Amino acid sequence: MSDVLELVDVSVVREDRALVDKVSWSVAEGERWVILGPNGAGKTTLLNIASSYLFPTTGKARILGEELGAVDVFELRPRIGVAGMAMADKLPHGQTVLQTVLTAAYGMTAHWHESYDEIDEKRARQFLDRMGMSGYLDRKFGTLSEGERKRTLIARAMMTDPELLLLDEPAAGLDLGGREDLVRRLGRLARDPQAPSMVMVTHHVEEIAPGFTHVLMIRQGKVLVAGPLESELNSRNLSRCFGLPLVVERAGDRWTAQGLPLS
Numbered sequence: 682m683s684d685v686l687e688l689v690d691v692s693v694v695r696e697d698r699a700l701v702d703k704v705s706w707s708v709a710e711g712e713r714w715v716i717l718g719p720n721g722a723g724k725t726t727l728l729n730i731a732s733s734y735l736f737p738t739t740g741k742a743r744i745l746g747e748e749l750g751a752v753d754v755f756e757l758r759p760r761i762g763v764a765g766m767a768m769a770d771k772l773p774h775g776q777t778v779l780q781t782v783l784t785a786a787y788g789m790t791a792h793w794h795e796s797y798d799e800i801d802e803k804r805a806r807q808f809l810d811r812m813g814m815s816g817y818l819d820r821k822f823g824t825l826s827e828g829e830r831k832r833t834l835i836a837r838a839m840m841t842d843p844e845l846l847l848l849d850e851p852a853a854g855l856d857l858g859g860r861e862d863l864v865r866r867l868g869r870l871a872r873d874p875q876a877p878s879m880v881m882v883t884h885h886v887e888e889i890a891p892g893f894t895h896v897l898m899i900r901q902g903k904v905l906v907a908g909p910l911e912s913e914l915n916s917r918n919l920s921r922c923f924g925l926p927l928v929v930e931r932a933g934d935r936w937t938a939q940g941l942p943l944s
């Protein structure tokens with residue numbers, strides 16, 4: 682299996698501070714990674730590198746076999762699907778849900794009345810259907826609830842048939858039903874052998890969908906743990922990562938974590 686992402690000694694330094702500190706990490710084709718870490722740990726910064734929007738200050742980053750700095754990022758970006766709220770802010774609120782997904786096929790955020798191929802429209806409808814958004818095709822993006830918006834963004838990220846899918850806190854702000862619905866849908870995607878390699882940033886182990894395979898834990902920009910979920914997502918590692926005693930439990934193919942009571 683080849684690596685879809687390979688970071689070697691990557692640091693990102695801003696105002697004399699390393700937001701990401703000598704990170705070495707690789708994602709092989711077909712793997713599904715979760716990134717966990719406290720607020721400010723550098724999770725989004727890592728995703729910004731993985732999506733080619735941020736270049737390391739030092740170290741080497743290879744994405745889909747191409748080295749950042751030595752590749753035309755405009756050729757690389759359509760091969761990477763990104764779903765995060767930063768993208769939601771760039772999308773016109775007056776555009777319909779179908780247009781919002783369709784414009785991704787043309788590497789655009791806005792609808793410029795270009796004539797879309799029937800095949801693209803069919804794909805957009807299929808991805809929206811898989812995310813449970815078939816009933817919202819003509820709704821304006823700006824009128825969607827948080828959960829509906831997140832599902833639309835994932836459908837949009839799939840439109841270019843990416844080799845790497847990056848999800849930044851896809852379940853943040855969702856209610857219990859919305860979270861569980863999203864986890865089911867992400868689980869179906871994660872278990873699909875045709876689906877792209879995936880990296881998801883999350884704050885809660887409860888949001889890890891079945892089918893995810895690996896975990897990266899970071900703290901203050903440094904890698905604490907990188908390996909299979911099965912062996913590495915445990916109470917010891919998560920407690921070190923968040924700096925307080927936590928108990929991790931596995932129930933079937935899902936995870937939970939809770940803090941120990943104060944003595």
Ligand SMILES: Nc1ncnc2c1ncn2[C@@H]1O[C@H](COP(=O)(O)OP(=O)(O)OP(=O)(O)O)[C@@H](O)[C@H]1O
Nearest residue numbers: 695696700718719720721722723724725726727884
């Ligand atoms: N341009 C910048 N200049 C200076 N500091 C920055 C800049 N961008 C991010 N930071 C800082 O870098 C650190 C890491 O930010 P990042 O967004 O990657 O963290 P995160 O793990 O995603 O956090 P959260 O869980 O709160 O979303 C934070 O302390 C943030 O304030």
